[in-house]
Amino acid sequence: xAELKREDSFGWLIAVLSRQLSDEFDQRLQALGLRIGLxxxxxxxxxxxxxxxxVLTEKCQTAHYTTTRVLDELEKRGLVERRPxxxxxxxxxxxxxxxxxxxxxxxxxxxxxCNARMLAGLSRQENDRLMTMLRKIAGLGSR
Amino acid sequence: xAELKREDSFGWLIAVLSRQLSDEFDQRLQALGLRIGLxxxxxxxxxxxxxxxxVLTEKCQTAHYTTTRVLDELEKRGLVERRPxxxxxxxxxxxxxxxxxxxxxxxxxxxxxCNARMLAGLSRQENDRLMTMLRKIAGLGSR
DNA sequence: TATTGTTATACTCTATAACTATA
DNA sequence: TATAGTTATAGAGTATAACAATA
Numbered sequence: 001x002a003e004l005k006r007e008d009s010f011g012w013l014i015a016v017l018s019r020q021l022s023d024e025f026d027q028r029l030q031a032l033g034l035r036i037g038l039x040x041x042x043x044x045x046x047x048x049x050x051x052x053x054x055v056l057t058e059k060c061q062t063a064h065y066t067t068t069r070v071l072d073e074l075e076k077r078g079l080v081e082r083r084p085x086x087x088x089x090x091x092x093x094x095x096x097x098x099x100x101x102x103x104x105x106x107x108x109x110x111x112x113x114c115n116a117r118m119l120a121g122l123s124r125q126e127n128d129r130l131m132t133m134l135r136k137i138a139g140l141g142s143r
Numbered sequence: 144x145a146e147l148k149r150e151d152s153f154g155w156l157i158a159v160l161s162r163q164l165s166d167e168f169d170q171r172l173q174a175l176g177l178r179i180g181l182x183x184x185x186x187x188x189x190x191x192x193x194x195x196x197x198v199l200t201e202k203c204q205t206a207h208y209t210t211t212r213v214l215d216e217l218e219k220r221g222l223v224e225r226r227p228x229x230x231x232x233x234x235x236x237x238x239x240x241x242x243x244x245x246x247x248x249x250x251x252x253x254x255x256x257c258n259a260r261m262l263a264g265l266s267r268q269e270n271d272r273l274m275t276m277l278r279k280i281a282g283l284g285s286r
Numbered sequence: 287t288a289t290t291g292t293t294a295t296a297c298t299c300t301a302t303a304a305c306t307a308t309a
Numbered sequence: 310t311a312t313a314g315t316t317a318t319a320g321a322g323t324a325t326a327a328c329a330a331t332a
Contacts, residue, residue, distance in 0.1 A: 002190045003251045010258040011164045013277040018161035019204070020281070021154045037298070047145040054313060061162070063300070068315060090308045090313045108146045115153040121279055130276050134156040136264055138163070180321070197290065206323070211292060233290045233331045 021118060028110040032103060033077075039107070041070045045080065045096050046104045052091045079103065164261060171253040175246060176220075182250070184213045188223065188239050189247045195234045222246065 006012050026036040034042075040060040044051075047059075057067045071094060074080040079100035085091035119127055149155045169179040177185075183203040187194075190202075200210045214237060217223040222243035228234035262270055 002186070003247060004254060006186070007278055007283050008274070009254060010262055010274065010277070011168060011254060013274070013281055014157060014161050014164055016204075016281050017277065018157050021157055025154060035298095043145070043149070052313080061159075064314070065301090065316080066299075072315095085313095088309080088313080092314070104146060111147060111152060111154060118280055119153055122276060126276055129272065131151070131153065131156070133265060133269055133273050134153070134160065135150055137261055138156055138159050140150050178321090195290080207291065208293080208324090209322075228290095231290085231332080235291070 017118070021114065024117070025111065025114045028114060029107065032106055032110070034103070034107065038070060038074060041067065041074065042079070042100070042103065042107065045094065045100065046108075049080075049096045050093050052085060052088075052093055054091070056094060074100070160261070164257065167260070168254065168257045171257060172250065175249055175253070177246070177250065181213060181217060184210065184217065185222070185243070185246065185250065188237065188243065189251075192223075192239045193236050195228060195231075195236055197234070199237060217243070 022036055025039075029035055029039065040062065041056055044056050044059040053067050053071065054064070056071075057064045060067065071080060071082065075082060077099075078097055081095045081097055082092045083095060085093050119130075122130065165179055168182075172178055172182065183205065184199055187199050187202040196210050196214065197207070199214075200207045203210065214223060214225065218225060221240055224238045224240055225235045226238060228236050262273075265273065
């Protein structure tokens with residue numbers, strides 16, 4: 001008999017849910033010609049574009065070389081443009097193209113659908129309580 | 144302005160927490176000479192050893208080739224033994240060695256410490272409610 | 287023909303580090 | 310010397326598929 005039960009481990013539950021969510025979301029994004037690896041960067045740009053790559057790196061909580069490669073792919077697909085920074089010649093600023101901007105609505109709709117499906121079994125009150133606690137744990141204040 | 148806020152997305156919160164947890168847990172396991180990739184298989188064996196690889200594959204929700212490689216590594220480290228199945232000559236049964244069994248207590252202690260640190264900001268009642276909701280979402284009944 | 291397990295291959299993510307160019 | 314970004318390389322996870330042995 002094990003010393004710990006799976007279902008009693010927060011980490012185990014989070015790992016299971018994370019896997020379920022990323023699988024489902026990745027599949028949904030395929031319908032838009034995207035993949036989940038492109039999502040954090042696109043999302044950050046929908047929040048605010050015209051920022052430098054180092055800003056994107058920080059917002060995505062990823063590594064600078066990952067940002068480089070994701071932007072290469074996004075640029076190749078015509079979703080973003082790299083433009084020289086007006087004053088700092090080392091820096092590059094990143095802008096969404098019209099095509100990149102147009103993807104926000106359908107992509108966010110898929111994200112919302114994904115969340116809704118996962119949380120379908122909870123009441124509105126449970127849903128709110130859950131989100132509040134998760135934000136607290138993730139270190140985002142109670143809001 | 145974005146159509147969706149990060150902190151309002153269940154999926155985004157789960158992804159952040161999953162990353163935090165796996166980073167912390169992996170670091171804790173290093174102190175025991177383990178890594179996180181070995182954990183699901185070891186955990187399944189602590190629950191019950193002497194099972195076949197296909198059973199482990201199912202319990203770990205992974206792929207059969209992953210089980211093969213993880214067991215290769217565990218065997219090389221002297222934590223498990225593969226033995227022929229008594230009646231089915233295709234199948235292999237997997238047993239923990241004394242060393243593999245001895246790791247359960249310290250490894251589970253790290254898992255519990257990891258969970259406790261993540262949930263430190265919640266009251267006992269919040270903790271219980273959170274776990275109940277997560278189990279529900281993950282499809283594990285309300286327990 | 288289906289099952290059990292191994293191997294080959296490839297793609298993504300992650301991590302370290304070396305590199306260019308600018309500040 | 311530090312910053313911004315690119316590139317090379319390697320380890321780990323994941324996926325498909327081919328394969329051998331057995332049922």
